[in-house]
Amino acid sequence: MIAELISVGTEILLGNIVNTNANYLARKCAELGITNYYQVSVGDNEERLAAAINAALTRSDLLILTGGLGPTKDDLTKEVTAKVLNKKIIEDSHTKDRIKEYFTRKKGLEITENNWKQALIIEGSTVVDNPNGTAPGLIVETEDGKIIILLPGPPNELEPMFQEAIFPYLNKLQPGVLYSEMIKICGIGESKAETMIQDLITHQTNPTIAPYAKTGEVHLRITASASDMTEGKALVKPVVEELEKRFSTHIYTNKEEENLEDVVVNLLAKHKLTITTAESCTGGLLTGRLVNVPGASEVLDEGFITYSNEAKEKYLNVSHKTLESYGAVSRETAVEMARGACENIEDNKINDNSVACDTGINNSHSRKTSLAITGIAGPGGGSEEKPVGTVYIGCMVNGHVRVKKYQFKGNRQKVREYAVINGLDLLRTSIIEEFE
Template sequence: MNAEIIAVGSELLLGQIANTNAQFLSQQLAELGINVYFHTVVGDNVQRLEQTVKIAQTRADLIIFTGGLGPTKDDVTKETIARLLQRELVMDEEALRSIEAYYARTKRTMTENNKKQALVLTGAEVLKNEYGMAPGMALTVNDVTYMLLPGPPKEMMPMFIRYGRPFLLGKLQRHERIESRVLRFFGIGESQLETEIEDLIDRQSNPTIAPLAGDGEVTLRITAKHASAVEAKKLLDEAEQAIVRRVGQYLYGYNDDTLFSKVIERLKKYGKTIAAAESLTGGRFAAELTAIPGASQTVKGGVVCYTNEVKERVLSIPASVLKTDGAVSGQCAKLLAEHVRTLCQADIGVSFTGVAGPDPLEGKPAGTVYIGVAVAGHETEVHSLTLVGDRETIRTRTIKYGCFAVLKRLTAVL
């Protein structure tokens, strides 16, 4: 099956709510081996909804609708589908009794328009709504399957899992799973990564390989389809191994991992602690680390040393270094990392100093960054970077580079 998901609701187009229903349904359909090729959002307008359905009919054999099943005049989904499919809407007595029972239970007066919610398409399989009022429905006409689900996620999700999913399983001649794995890379651009594995992408079929760029990061999503979950995993493993042989030095994690969560995980694994001296990043590195549960086991503390006075008085950076090399220098980064490690009695010290912009500092342009990583018993490393972007981008990428530098250093010395 090739599917299209159509979300109906002007509130989605206005940005008042996010379309989490489509995300949920795509995940569910992937597990069933159903390809989702299009997500469409259309407002509460009969003409535009009709146009949307007609387009979907030309490119999908499963169309799932969410929203527009309620009691008001702007709930137009099932009326529109009924007209397009030339099907009558009939009262589902079980759904009507459920709606009436709800109003009786809550001691509210049921208005006449609420009966509209119990109308279903002739010949459709009714999908019970156990967390709301309007039932869903599913039917196949001219080799296209239509499934209508309510818009509220708390109603739609359990309805699909309990009733919609079994209905689709009954339609599938062969049940294939779609399994995905996300590989996360840092320190390599999207274009360079794609160049390194271009031949792997060109000859992809099953699994497929899709590069995605993030904020200073790159991810590869590998997707395999197979009736057996074990065989699907084997396909993913083989594809990953081929990729890692090319660009494994940039791989830092999988799926929902972040650079910050991996730093905490790695520090816990080795039983090590960390402290940070932050100038241009203003405490953002420590804030990201301490936002992760369990960070108290590994994060000793830090110093926001935004001014030279704090660098000198709190972290004992010699005035001669600040005068000769400057605060924005490799030497300052080195000493900041070493001194904050000692001050906080941590195993690792990391420092950030540089120019976030927009104006130059000490004759150095915005984007000039130095990161120091000091590990007890080992020579301190200093990384010199030239970053581009606005002030926020430079600060964000700086702390991510710091994470990656810490991860690489831990791998090298522990």
């Protein structure tokens, strides 16, 4: 079965909203083993919407339209679809009763005349109740075997409706499934990652491996075509195990919904650690990524943005001599930023030539960790010795400071994003090395 997704709404074309519905539905179609060749976005215009539907009917078996089912005049999806199919629009008493019940529950809301527009359906369609709103979904099966599904635009209405009603409906029509798993990798570039699995890709049939490059990360999707989910899992399992052997601790998760910051926060919580951040060129971007994670308050202690040398001295106890001798962007400064963030005693010494060393941290601070970033994000400020993109990241875990030097490419924002991702990965691997 070939599916086509049609997202309706001028606000999508203007960039006023992000089209998360297409992303969600594409993933669900893949899960069902439904092929998706086309995704179309069209504004609230009758002529252009009709053209999009007609084009889709010539090349796809399943059309899923989202949006345009509201009560206002510019909500045209239902009416245009009926016109293309040469079907009538009729009132559905069941939906009308549900709209009445919805407004009764929402005390203080008054039913306006245009709300009854949502009780109108396409003749011969199957109504899909909407427990989270007033616009029902519709399933239309045409005489020539096409299926058109209309879903409301708000994701908090669309996703439950699809999962509870549309997914089981489509699943019954499918002879097989596509089962996939995701492996997410940090610390290895896309070219190297692909080289490491080139033999697997060259000889692959079923399942297949597809690499995706993300900022500072590589994601590998392993997909198998199978008769059911059990067979799919069995086909994917040996491939996943082989990838785990090859990439080892560079794999930070095999959960599609999990991000790097989720893994880091969970690791900190697992080992009862707290984190203090010390940022220069990233200016709070690192701390913001951690705060994105629910439960971050359990592990995030403090965050310092020490952009100037004076701030580094004042808040992190970076010595004036270090800044004068080596500069703000240096291994030595990164060490002192990480150590200062963890409130180490002043007389701790560190071997400047080592990547990891014992700082002699006091036992009272043994559960504290820190992550410090200092670098040149550009576009100016670089030199021949320290070009734009030079970043030092220091991390202290279990009384040991690790420092890594990076040379990132890209504009100012890219350098900052790369610094955050590599900083999180350094913290992740440091915790694993120390505690696991």
